[in-house]
Amino acid sequence: MKITIIAGARPNFIKIAPIINAIKRKQNEGFDVSFRLVHTGQHYDKNLSDTFFEELNIPKPSVNLEVKSGSQAEQTAAIMIAFEKELIQNPCDLVLVVGDVNSTMACSIVAKKCNTKVAHVEAGIRSGDLTMPEEINRMLTDSITDYFFTTSTSASENLLKLGSDPENIHFVGNVMIDTLYQNINRISAPDFWKEHLLNEKNYIILTLHRPGNVDEVSSLLELLHGIDNLVTDKKILFPIHPRTQAILSESDIKFKNIIFVAPQGYLNFMYLIKNSFAVITDSGGISEETTVMGIPCFTMRNNTERPETETIGSNTIVGTSLENLQKIFGMFLKNGPRKSGIPELWDGKASERIISILLDKK
Numbered sequence: 001m002k003i004t005i006i007a008g009a010r011p012n013f014i015k016i017a018p019i020i021n022a023i024k025r026k027q028n029e030g031f032d033v034s035f036r037l038v039h040t041g042q043h044y045d046k047n048l049s050d051t052f053f054e055e056l057n058i059p060k061p062s063v064n065l066e067v068k069s070g071s072q073a074e075q076t077a078a079i080m081i082a083f084e085k086e087l088i089q090n091p092c093d094l095v096l097v098v099g100d101v102n103s104t105m106a107c108s109i110v111a112k113k114c115n116t117k118v119a120h121v122e123a124g125i126r127s128g129d130l131t132m133p134e135e136i137n138r139m140l141t142d143s144i145t146d147y148f149f150t151t152s153t154s155a156s157e158n159l160l161k162l163g164s165d166p167e168n169i170h171f172v173g174n175v176m177i178d179t180l181y182q183n184i185n186r187i188s189a190p191d192f193w194k195e196h197l198l199n200e201k202n203y204i205i206l207t208l209h210r211p212g213n214v215d216e217v218s219s220l221l222e223l224l225h226g227i228d229n230l231v232t233d234k235k236i237l238f239p240i241h242p243r244t245q246a247i248l249s250e251s252d253i254k255f256k257n258i259i260f261v262a263p264q265g266y267l268n269f270m271y272l273i274k275n276s277f278a279v280i281t282d283s284g285g286i287s288e289e290t291t292v293m294g295i296p297c298f299t300m301r302n303n304t305e306r307p308e309t310e311t312i313g314s315n316t317i318v319g320t321s322l323e324n325l326q327k328i329f330g331m332f333l334k335n336g337p338r339k340s341g342i343p344e345l346w347d348g349k350a351s352e353r354i355i356s357i358l359l360d361k362k
């Protein structure tokens with residue numbers, strides 16, 4: 001079986017690493033399976049791309065389509081044009097896409113139109129929020145996917161409600177958590193750990209990059225000033241996404257507690273999360289990692305496509321207003337964290353299950 005694996009953006013790199021490891025293990029066991037890795041070039045900063053390839057031992061991509069930035073339509077179109085050429089030159093049995101970025105949707109459409117089967121890892125999750133480009137990518141990708149690999153029973157149920165063939169919906173667990181388990185013994189403190197006097201539980205991690213939170217500079221500054229005053233005895237470490245950095249670059253900003261640092265590599269970032277007091281974020285992936293590490297997470301969004309992180313107790317959906325965050329975080333400071341646990345099948349073996357199922361389909 002020849003599989004073309006698509007990756008375009010930071011969360012994709014983290015998700016494909018264990019899938020590639022699982023393919024290599026099957027090759028060693030004598031299975032007839034090979035892969036071609038296509039990097040669409042959606043993320044191209046060293047901090048958001050190369051670092052992850054190096055740290056997670058992801059092989060050099062077979063090709064980089066180098067689409068770079070653009071509007072939603074420009075980027076999607078550029079990926080489709082470049083990937084169609086690539087797929088015609090290098091046909092395969094299956095195109096495997098992960099997550100919900102523009103590359104996920106664009107390459108699925110191209111694959112289907114070239115009569116190639118599509119496997120979607122992290123299929124079926126839904127926030128119901130069509131103002132997020134990711135939700136549209138999820139819906140369109142799942143509408144033409146052949147093999148669905150889900151992280152939760154609720155994602156599988158979403159697909160069943162949409163009429164997807166139950167034979168092709170496989171609840172396998174979470175590949176992002178495979179990466180976490182495969183690397184947890186390699187995580188390490190970043191160089192600035194001592195310089196900023198960081199210690200276990202004396203800081204909060206903050207990440208914000210969703211358009212709704214960061215695109216309006218005055219409301220972003222108001223939110224950041226509010227977060228700066230949430231606690232008196234802790235630092236707030238903000239690995240700032242290039243998108244957020246670009247928006248803040250004109251502003252003259254001074255904070256008491258917030259420390260701005262560059263986007264972190266995976267091994268440093270997991271160390272920072274694991275040792276943090278709490279996390280405030282608008283990332284979906286981070287709410288999964290905090291769930292497994294038992295770190296209280298406060299999500300600055302009105303919804304989540306990962307409801308299991310909330311029902312199990314580690315993630316709290318705050319909404320996007322500072323007032324809500326102050327209220328909810330204040331309750332957490334007073335009462336302590338909610339009881340939490342680890343969702344079903346988030347056991348580090350999802351990638352193994354995915355490749356075994358795909359090889360059985362042949």
Ligand code: UDP
Nearest residue numbers: 010011239263264265266269283284285286
């Ligand atoms: N991440 C990282 N360094 C950072 C910020 C995030 O390694 O400075 C990782 C994070 O742990 C998670 C992934 O990147 O695994 C999430 O990426 P992002 O927030 O860009 O995507 P989302 O989850 O919102 O789709």
